[in-house]
Amino acid sequence: MKHHAWTMFIAAVVMGLVWLVCEYGSVTAGVVVVAGMVAILAGNMEERLSDIRKALEMHSRKVFPELWD
Numbered sequence: 067m068k069h070h071a072w073t074m075f076i077a078a079v080v081m082g083l084v085w086l087v088c089e090y091g092s093v094t095a096g097v098v099v100v101a102g103m104v105a106i107l108a109g110n111m112e113e114r115l116s117d118i119r120k121a122l123e124m125h126s127r128k129v130f131p132e133l134w135d
Contacts, residue, residue: 080103083099084096084099084100087099
């Protein structure tokens with residue numbers, strides 16, 4: 067529960083900072099900030115999606131073995 071609370075807090079802070087950049091700076095700078103965050107997190111997200119894909123494939127092999135013959 068404690069980890070979830072910290073994650074939510076960090077997400078709220080990041081969203082607030084992006085809003086501040088867009089509101090008082092420029093929208094272009096806000097978009098660049100968000101694109102930078104996505105680029106940094108892309109590797110981690112790619113690994114997670116790969117793990118999810120593998121798990122779904124294993125599950126579908128168990129549930130629908132006739133499709134994998």
